[in-house]
Amino acid sequence: MSKQIVIFIAPPGAGKGTQANLLAEKFGLVHIETSKIIEAKLKDADPNDPAMAEEKRKWLSGELNTPAIVKDWLLGKVSELAAENKSIVLSASPRTLYEAEAGMPEFEKLYGRGNIKVFHITLSEEESMKRNSGRRICEKNRHPIPNFPEYQNLTTCPQDGSPLITRALDKPEVIRERYRVYKVETEPVLDYLKKDGYTIIVINGEQPIEKVFEDILKNF
Ligand SMILES: [Zn+2]
Numbered sequence: 001m002s003k004q005i006v007i008f009i010a011p012p013g014a015g016k017g018t019q020a021n022l023l024a025e026k027f028g029l030v031h032i033e034t035s036k037i038i039e040a041k042l043k044d045a046d047p048n049d050p051a052m053a054e055e056k057r058k059w060l061s062g063e064l065n066t067p068a069i070v071k072d073w074l075l076g077k078v079s080e081l082a083a084e085n086k087s088i089v090l091s092a093s094p095r096t097l098y099e100a101e102a103g104m105p106e107f108e109k110l111y112g113r114g115n116i117k118v119f120h121i122t123l124s125e126e127e128s129m130k131r132n133s134g135r136r137i138c139e140k141n142r143h144p145i146p147n148f149p150e151y152q153n154l155t156t157c158p159q160d161g162s163p164l165i166t167r168a169l170d171k172p173e174v175i176r177e178r179y180r181v182y183k184v185e186t187e188p189v190l191d192y193l194k195k196d197g198y199t200i201i202v203i204n205g206e207q208p209i210e211k212v213f214e215d216i217l218k219n220f
Contacts (some may be wrong), residue, residue, distance in 0.1 A: 001083070004029075004109050006089040006220075009190060010121035011182045012175060013131035014205035015168070015212060017144045018119065020091040022213050023220070030086050036091040036142055037073050038065055062167050062177035064185055067098040074099070075106055080112035100189045118198050119216060120190055121205040125179050130174040136164040148209070 006023060008016040017033060022154075024031040045052035055065050064070075072204045074093055081088050094100035105142060107116055134147030138157030145151050145164055156163060168174070190200055205212060 002115055003085055003087045003108055003111060004115040004117065005078075005087070006076060006116045006178075007093070007116065008089070008091045008121060008184060009094075009110075009118065010092075010205060011123045011128050012178045012187075013128040013135070013146075014119055014121040015131075015144075015146055015209060016091040017019050018146060018209060019213055019216060020089045021143070022209075023089050023216065025215075027087070027220075029089045029148065030081055031091065032074070032081070032093070033091050034070060034074060034078055034095065036152040037077060038070065039142065062174040062181065064095065064181055067096050070095075071099050071102050075103060078103075078107065078109060094189050096185050097188050097192055100192050104193070115219070116198070117201070118193055119201045119203055119219070121203045123205040125176075127206055128179050129172065129175055132170055132178075133172055135170050136166050138162045139165050146209070 006020075006029065009157055010016040017035075019032075020031045020033070023029060029164065038055075038059060042052065042056050045056065047053070049052060051069075058065050077090065094103050103117075114168045131147050136145045136147075137143060138145065138160060140157065140160050140162035141159050141160050145157070154164060194200055201213060203219075207215075
């Protein structure tokens, strides 16, 4: 199998991180989570750097981080992995038209257009609010623990045993803002890709995790 890029575009709470992890495990892809790259950069940032302080403020309030900065961080990571001949799955990227216009030509250069697959996982605002308000992540590796009944009694991460925490960005007012931002900033990426000749594979995200994954596998 030639190296490939799988892209998941979905609103917050659609479980794209979970699905990307499942796909990564099954086929040995590297899961690149833009949010993890941003979190890592902000964590290591010099607290006296005003540009990074501004990025941190945006992150915590649910606004999108500066596209040019995110794009550079992401492309750096992708070219690293392409050089190692690794297949990757991207959750939540490209998140803006700007990222798509800047990133897709680079992805095509590195991986070949025929090796890029785009999934759109759909989810209503109501369902997004419901799922995200109880969502947790693990402290050690940021593994997402969605707000599903089967996970309610968990106190530690099933994968690495570290404690589960709630992120500031999973507060209701921040979730609502993230959904609004998704509609305005991210959905136009789908139209851009369609116009550019990509086939968008639409998956109904309002189903149990296993069913969503099944639908993805049918189209993989
Ligand atoms: Zn974990």
